[in-house]
Amino acid sequence: MQVLVIGEQALTIEQIVAVAQYRCHVALPATAEWRQLIQHGADFLDQLLEDEGVIYGVTTGYGDSCLVEIPTHQVHELPLHLSRFHGCGLGQNLDLITARAVVVTRLCSLARGYSGVSLALLERLVWMLNENIIPVIPSEGSVGASGDLTPLSYIAGALVGERDVYLQSQQKIVPIAEVYAEQKIEALVLRPKEGLALMNGTAVMTAIACLNYKKAEQISLSSTLVTAMNVLALEGNPSHFDEVLFAQKPHQGQQQIAAQLRHWLNSEVQTAHQSPRLQDRYSLRCAPHVIGVFEDSKVWLRQFIENELNSSNDNPLIDPINLRVLHGGHFYGGHIAQAMDSLKIMIANIADLMDRQLAQLVDHKMNHGLPRNLTGSSLERLPLNHGFKAVQIGVSAWTAEALKQTVAASIFSRSTECHNQDKVSMGTIAARDASRVILLTEQVMAALSCAAVQAIQLKGLNTQLGQVLTQFQQWVLESFTFVEEDRPLQQDLQHLVDRFEQFDLLNDHDQQLKRS
Incomplete structure (x- = not known):
């Protein structure tokens, strides 16, 4: 090692x-x-x-x-x-x-x-x-x-x-x-x-914040990949991610997400065969605007977390150079509390974005030729099979719980310890809340990853995937098998969640994706 x-x-x-x-x-x-x-x-x-x-x-x-x-x-x-x-x-x-x-x-x-x-x-x-x-x-x-x-x-x-x-x-x-x-x-x-x-x-809240930050990066990356696949599966309009269009709104993180979508969708080719729809629904068209909030916040989130990580934060401090005892309040976790309260809102918004994309995929009234509920069954077996119907319900439940968890913990300061600790940060609760939102969003991402791969295969679009989207599809297929006849999907989903938790996507493909 x-x-x-x-x-x-x-x-x-x-x-x-x-x-x-x-x-x-x-x-x-x-x-x-x-x-x-x-x-x-x-x-x-x-x-x-x-x-x-x-x-x-x-x-x-x-x-x-x-x-x-x-x-x-x-x-x-x-x-x-x-x-x-x-x-x-x-x-x-x-x-x-x-x-x-x-x-x-x-x-x-x-x-x-x-x-x-x-x-x-x-x-x-x-x-x-x-x-x-x-x-x-x-x-x-x-x-x-x-x-x-x-x-x-x-x-x-x-x-x-x-x-x-x-x-x-x-x-x-x-x-x-x-x-x-x-x-x-x-x-x-x-x-x-x-x-x-x-x-x-502040070691507990800061440690959790470090892990949360890396998991949030994973969610941002995977949600962008899923969005690209869903634009293809739903016959979306790739011109929504046009370079000139995004140059007019100079949020760098948002522009980065749009650039990734342009490249992964090979927009120059796709635009020539774009959907007759002038505008897709917001969950496709505005994906860079949702995911980009986290990407643009990464600078200050990292600064808050790493400054806290590299601080002396007990009390009193002992100055070994000037030989002084310094009484203060560096144990106060306000910066981590703010970072985690903000992070969980950003990530819950991504969960909500993915939930809306799945709603389009499974609904035959808006999925542009995909079968009901993304079922892969034969025509003869179609009445029996329900594909991703229950998965969509699960995603709705996980998203709702994530959104419910987004109330800021830092505003719930309690006076404790005989009013000596009369204003406290709630930083550890904020970090734990963010962990819960992240886990729920990872569950949403697992479901959307499977659904996007299912949709691509149903449309026969495998040959239209570029290198990066092909890599992502292969990564998903290590845990998921195309759903033809209804079967329990719990193990497929849990295996993907576990791999998200270990940052496999970033570890395996980060350099290739960054180059892209």
């Missing part, structure tokens, strides 16, 4: 995804400068403790309890108590890929050197990632400030030997104490401030 060095260089969304999918190992910098930076922060904290300085979360209680002084002889027990009383997470556990993304995201922040943690803690996080021994993290219980306290407590708890972990696969969950015993490894003893450094930050 390739090795990603974490600590000196800013990370990208793609690098987080690669680690999350266990496609690369991680390591800490070997430079003396970086190691001295880490050591200076830890030494400065030790000196403050010797001088009996007051440090929030180190010599005081947490949150509203910040005025409660911790006796010197109990200071070293405080991080353990922090991890324990936050062990109240509920809901579905984060899957292994997401949990790995959380661990590497937290490592990225702590390895910047402004959190006052020890080298030993960072090395233990590296060990977890490389050995694929990953804390089991409940998804619910964070309001997004003071960061993801409760879910991140499951990392702290695992480090000290008190929680469960995924052992090399999501199917096996064991207490980490058993792993430590088997491998003859001592549980970590958290130093003062290390419990707070691990837990008081």
Whole structure:
């Protein structure tokens, strides 16, 4: 495996995804400068403790309890108590890929050197990632400030030997104490401030945001491919994507989608045989305008996510250079909340676009010669067969649920923790909502991919597909078989959803599609 060095260089969304999918190992910098930076922060904290300085979360209680002084002889027990009383997470556990993304995201922040943690803690996080021994993290219980306290407590708890972990696969969950015993490894003893450094930050919401961003790219790409195939199957008008037309509205992402559709449809040839209809319905004609909103937003979405990823976002920060304790609110996940609230609206709109395209494909009154419900049955068997009728109902249900999930989570701030946390970001809930919208849209995309391939084959248009659309059709046909007689399509659809989740389309065809 390739090795990603974490600590000196800013990370990208793609690098987080690669680690999350266990496609690369991680390591800490070997430079003396970086190691001295880490050591200076830890030494400065030790000196403050010797001088009996007051440090929030180190010599005081947490949150509203910040005025409660911790006796010197109990200071070293405080991080353990922090991890324990936050062990109240509920809901579905984060899957292994997401949990790995959380661990590497937290490592990225702590390895910047402004959190006052020890080298030993960072090395233990590296060990977890490389050995694929990953804390089991409940998804619910964070309001997004003071960061993801409760879910991140499951990392702290695992480090000290008190929680469960995924052992090399999501199917096996064991207490980490058993792993430590088997491998003859001592549980970590958290130093003062290390419990707070691990837990008081935005790692969960940011990790989910990284994964969501890449899945959204997949949805944008696949929805454009499906649109191209549906324009062919529905005898649409490719001149709707004319270069001069789109030059008059200078949204670059929207123009990019139109350019892809022109190229993939070989518009110069198709226009000569275009439909007598002057204008297609909006779900075909305006596809670049819908998909293009996400494409044009990718710049600021990436900026928000990667800035948060490469930040020191716990409190207080420990300045290892000027030797200062800096109290602030960098645990607040407002940028991730905004990014995810916006992303889920963009993606739900794409689901709605696809839903409307499928409605055209299955309805014999508007599908320009395709059989009812895209059935592939013989004329004799036609009365019995209903093709994609139920699939269209399912797509309608998934789309409706996605649209329902688009209410912004960030506006539901709740005053918590004795009104100390009186304005919170809801960033983690926003990220989880976006994940749900993305999954529902992936289900819609799976159905539309099958329907578009079915329609192309019904019209006998295989020879009119260019290289890229042929590649996409072949990708779909690895999971889907032409529907002649009615059969359950659940497994076909689920297999495609699973492949969308793993970004197969991007991984397999990204370079070819980008060149196109």
